[in-house]
Amino acid sequence: METLPLDLLMFAGLCILVLTGAPIAFVLAGTAVIFSLIGWAAGELNFNLIGALPTRLFNTMNAESLIAIPLFVFMGLILERARIAEELLRTMGALFGSLRGGLGVSVTLVGALLAASTGIVGATTVTMGLMALPVMLRYGYGPAFSSGIICAAGTLGQIIPPSTVLIIMGEVLASAYQQAQHQAGNFAARTISVGELFAGSLIPGLLLVGLYIAYQLAAAYIRPGLAPALPREAMVTADGARAGEVSALDVLRVLFPPLALIVAVLGSILGGVATATEGAAVGAVGATLLAGMRTGRNRWALWVAVLGTAVLMAMAGGFDLRLGRPDAPAGDRVVLGIALALAGLVLLAVAAIWRDLGRDRILVPAMQATARTTTMIFTIVIGALFFSLVFRALGGDLRIQALLEAAPGGVHGAMILVMAMMFFLGMFLDYVEITIIAIPVVGPPILGAGVDPIWFGVMVALVMQTSFLTPPVGYTLAYLRSVAPPSVSTQAIWIGAVPFILLQLLAVLTVYFLPGLATWLPAQLF
Structure with missing residues (x-):
């Protein structure tokens, strides 16, 4: 050799x-x-x-842990195609836009949320580049500064869990x-x-988010022309609320669903309740339900699917629901009949959700x-x-x-x-x-x-x-x-x-x- x-x-x-x-x-x-x-x-x-x-x-x-990869990818793509990220960005922009550098802070925060939802660097960067970069340029942000903010926010998908990088690395x-x-x-x-590994990367990931935001606010304070505050007419949420009209309830309405999903996924994994694969399955189902809520049609189907599944899980924990038992007691047979009827109702609800998401070209492309x-x-x-x-x-x-x-x-x-x-x-x-x-x-x-x-x-x-x-x-x-x-x-992207x-x-x-x-x-x- x-x-x-x-x-x-x-x-x-x-x-x-x-x-x-x-x-x-x-x-x-x-x-x-x-x-x-x-x-x-x-x-x-x-x-x-x-x-x-x-x-x-x-x-x-x-x-088994690698099964989490397609599930987390599916979760992120559903949230992306349901335009949840766009609603987050508009609400954050209306909330922070009156600050110098506020739009950049909004991009970083939404990028962190997307990183915790998608776990894919490319998906976060492309999504934020398509949504945020034209808006930042339109309202006076420098090309290099805007590009740097978006690229940095995109890389958060590498370190903030759940991340496909961390799954393979683990x-x-x-x-x-x-x-x-x-x-x-x-x-x-x-x-x-x-x-x-998810738990170990969480604090360093949040540290990076804090460093990014601190730098952007400091740069905007030192050089006001680099990242000006947005005009009032630009700070409008998806519901038409403007800056100063954005209430805590508006922010909670937009932030709560994705945050609840992230907490459910990461909380179950970090709390030892579920493995990464099981947490990814929770995320994929939760993202699909959030997308169904976003369409605004057949809300009954969402509640039936969620509550029906919860009741079925509780029944499965308390009763023997195996089919084909000739010696099953009469009480178990009654419970089994109720469970079968409830399962059929849940399937009908899932079919309605599938039809709505298919009509909006969300599910099949994802x-x-x-x-x-x-x-x-x-x-x-x-x-x-x-x-x-x-x-x-x-x-x-x-x-x-x-x-x-x-x-x-x-x-x-x-x-x-x-x-x-x-x-x-x-x-x-x-x-x-x-x-x-x-x-x-x-x-x-x-x-x-x-x-x-x-x-x-x-x-x-x-x-x-x-x-x-x-x-x-x-x-x-x-x-x-x-x-x-x-x-x-x-060159501007590199300098930024x-x-x-x-x-x-x-x-x-x-x-x-x-x-x-x-x-x-x-x-x-x-």
Whole structure:
């Protein structure tokens, strides 16, 4: 391997092929195929190791926590297509618009709510870019300042739970942590859950929201022309209420449904009542019901579906509702008949909701987009698993482990080296590839040195979030460029991101030197 470092050549080949713009899933798998054949021909790779790929794929795809991904994606897309985000933005704009920088604060707050609803960086950035950027430009906000606010708000979907990044990372990090404990001789290894990672990322995510808002208000105060207050005629809610006419009841009416959904989902997960997958199912159903309320038609169907399902669950907990029992007591048969009639009524209500959402072109497009997004994610996962297997078979994990052990400064030096590598990878690869490829390689030696897995996962998520915001190839910048008007130049988008990159780095340093920000809440809850 000294004469032919195939692992390094493989990584270099991946970086070059990514720059061609080819689909990343096929780049990963193609690179793995090419270098597995080269390694086999050169005698550097035992081709029998490739036989482990089906087992690794099956074990990964069989992980229950990954079922949460399509459910959370569906939840976010339903909320997006139901125009709930637009109503939130208009109400927040009417509430804060009289302040200098108030519209930017509204965008950040709505972005945080969307991040907690969708968990997808691209969805939040594109949605806010389409809705908020034209309004900000129309009322005197600078193009760079507006772009920076939207891009920063979009990246919150990376760190604020529930996040698809954290779901995939939680599964991979748990495996790396168990491997580290096995290598240390502890075969009764403790595992970590996606819920713990959600809890660990919550306070750092809220810290970032606070930093963004503080910067925007300070910048607007120092330079009033950068983010002027909105004129009164611009501050109108969806119901026509203007600034000064927006009551607490108006704000509560708009904020309560999505906040209640977020609390129900995150509260059930963080409280240990439900797993991430079960919480995602609650979110998907809740988002569908919220979209049904948004249409304003057949409200009876919503109440029947919700109350009927609750009564059925209570009946199932108190009675044996199994069908086909010849020896069932008469009382159970009566209860079973009532349950069947109630289930039929719930199905009729669900059919009415389905018809309404289909009429408004909400449900079917959301399902189609969910299928496309989920397929893309899992195709990347398959390619990344194949790449990781070949990379490790060529000795790449041993090389990286030796590099980390030789890093000056011990554990802190190794952590800084890993964070720098994650930042660099974030400029070329998506979060799925980084998580599947890098964490299984760097995770065991880092975690084996005594690093807390939750803190490590949160640090990786924060660093990747920073890289997604960094020019010239930050993913969030590219998402905004795809929907920004021609009057907003690419240079303006890049310049606008710089202050928020500095805030991101401040958050990274804060969590690095105060690890309790990431570890305190999981310790209290779990």
